[in-house]
Amino acid sequence: MQKQEPLKSGRIQNITIKQSPQNHRMAIKIQSAYRSYITRQKLKQNQIFIQSLKLAEKGPKNQVKCNSTEDYIIEYHTNSYSPKINQSDVSKTLSSIQNNQQQRAHQNFKRQLSLKLKPKETDQSDFEELNQNDQTVFQKYLQSSKNCPGTLKNQKEKINSFNFRCVLTLEILQANDQIKLKQQNHKRQKFDTIKLIGGNTYNGEWLDSLPDGKGKYIFSDQSYYLGEFVKGLFHGKGEFKSKEGTYYRGQWQYNKMHGQGTYNYNNGCKYEGSWERDLPNGKGIEWYANGSVYVGSFLDGEKHGTGKLTFNIGEIYEGEFQFDNINGQGTYRWQDGRIYEGEWFNGKMNGKGLMTWSDGRSYKGEYLNDQKHGFGIFSYFDGRKYIGQWKNGLQHGQGEFHKGGGIQYITKGIWKEGQLVKLL
Numbered sequence: 001m002q003k004q005e006p007l008k009s010g011r012i013q014n015i016t017i018k019q020s021p022q023n024h025r026m027a028i029k030i031q032s033a034y035r036s037y038i039t040r041q042k043l044k045q046n047q048i049f050i051q052s053l054k055l056a057e058k059g060p061k062n063q064v065k066c067n068s069t070e071d072y073i074i075e076y077h078t079n080s081y082s083p084k085i086n087q088s089d090v091s092k093t094l095s096s097i098q099n100n101q102q103q104r105a106h107q108n109f110k111r112q113l114s115l116k117l118k119p120k121e122t123d124q125s126d127f128e129e130l131n132q133n134d135q136t137v138f139q140k141y142l143q144s145s146k147n148c149p150g151t152l153k154n155q156k157e158k159i160n161s162f163n164f165r166c167v168l169t170l171e172i173l174q175a176n177d178q179i180k181l182k183q184q185n186h187k188r189q190k191f192d193t194i195k196l197i198g199g200n201t202y203n204g205e206w207l208d209s210l211p212d213g214k215g216k217y218i219f220s221d222q223s224y225y226l227g228e229f230v231k232g233l234f235h236g237k238g239e240f241k242s243k244e245g246t247y248y249r250g251q252w253q254y255n256k257m258h259g260q261g262t263y264n265y266n267n268g269c270k271y272e273g274s275w276e277r278d279l280p281n282g283k284g285i286e287w288y289a290n291g292s293v294y295v296g297s298f299l300d301g302e303k304h305g306t307g308k309l310t311f312n313i314g315e316i317y318e319g320e321f322q323f324d325n326i327n328g329q330g331t332y333r334w335q336d337g338r339i340y341e342g343e344w345f346n347g348k349m350n351g352k353g354l355m356t357w358s359d360g361r362s363y364k365g366e367y368l369n370d371q372k373h374g375f376g377i378f379s380y381f382d383g384r385k386y387i388g389q390w391k392n393g394l395q396h397g398q399g400e401f402h403k404g405g406g407i408q409y410i411t412k413g414i415w416k417e418g419q420l421v422k423l424l
Contacts, residue, residue: 394418
């Protein structure tokens with residue numbers, strides 16, 4: 001073999017190489033061995049790729065299966081150890097990825113479209129404010145005024161205990177007073193204070209050894225009755241004052257407050273009206289310690305029938321009561337101008353009613369425990385309105401929103417907790 005020598009011009013001169021037959025055979029063996037090596041490498045790579053696909057289908061035991069597109073790509077390439085991937089497999093994988101991305105984009109578009117189409121007129125802050133302000137002060141009133149009826153019932157037991165053997169017998173009188181009474185001869189006579197056994201005293205008129213006429217009976221605890229007696233009983237007009245400071249002035253019948261009278265409680269409450277059997281019955285007025293006033297009907301000491309309750313903050317309820325509670329049809333007026341006319345149960349708006357606001361808004365529909373609940377129509381002063389279902393004071397369920405203002409545009413959909421979540 002001859003060598004190549006560089007020319008002065010910088011060019012390389014090609015020299016023909018003549019190989020011997022032995023060298024030619026050696027080259028053929030080397031080329032054959034290289035082709036065998038390349039074939040084995042390709043076969044090995046294909047086997048590894050097939051195994052990787054099988055592992056990808058089965059999935060490793062400790063691998064968490066994910067549904068996102070990104071996780072799918074990572075899983076695919078992690079399990080593919082061969083740098084060469086079959087083109088058909090790649091196209092299938094890309095097709096799956098594209099479908100996943102399209103579904104996600106479609107869902108995002110629907111969600112964004114729903115938010116864009118939500119009417120601004122159904123501003124959530126408006127409904128939250130209305131929901132908070134719809135509450136009445138009746139429950140607070142019950143807490144602050146509960147002592148008035150309670151005091152009355154306790155006083156009833158106290159007065160009933162004043163049967164105190166006022167129907168006197170000579171055996172309970174002191175010896176000197178027995179002589180005085182024996183000399184009456186069936187004539188009404190007035191005596192100075194006569195002491196009774198037990199510490200009680202009586203100063204007044206007697207008839208047939210019994211207090212009869214006008215007199216003053218003082219109990220051992222310094223409570224007293226001043227007024228008319230008949231056969232030893234409180235009967236007619238009289239006044240009673242207990243040691244606790246309660247005070248009644250009015251009519252009595254056989255030791256019981258009966259007729260017209262006024263009762264002042266020692267906690268600041270007051271009742272004036274009709275009485276039967278020691279309890280308010282009929283028409284009357286009750287003033288409470290917190291400044292509230294009730295004018296209406298009573299039954300056995302409780303508000304029952306129709307009446308008007310004015311609260312100390314200026315709110316007013318006028319309508320039906322049952323057993324000291326707001327029940328039935330009635331109208332409630334708030335201090336800020338809101339008015340509710342409708343059904344009540346246990347002191348709360350329950351049933352069908354109409355709520356109006358001073359700015360022209362209104363709600364006509366169903367209520368549950370002071371909150372809009374069921375079917376109802378909420379209208380604005382400019383003609384906008386929501387017609388549909390409510391739950392716990394918020395739009396919830398199927399409904400429709402009317403834009404109003406002369407534009408016949410209606411949005412129908414499904415609301416959830418005051419938010420439009422689906423268009424129909």
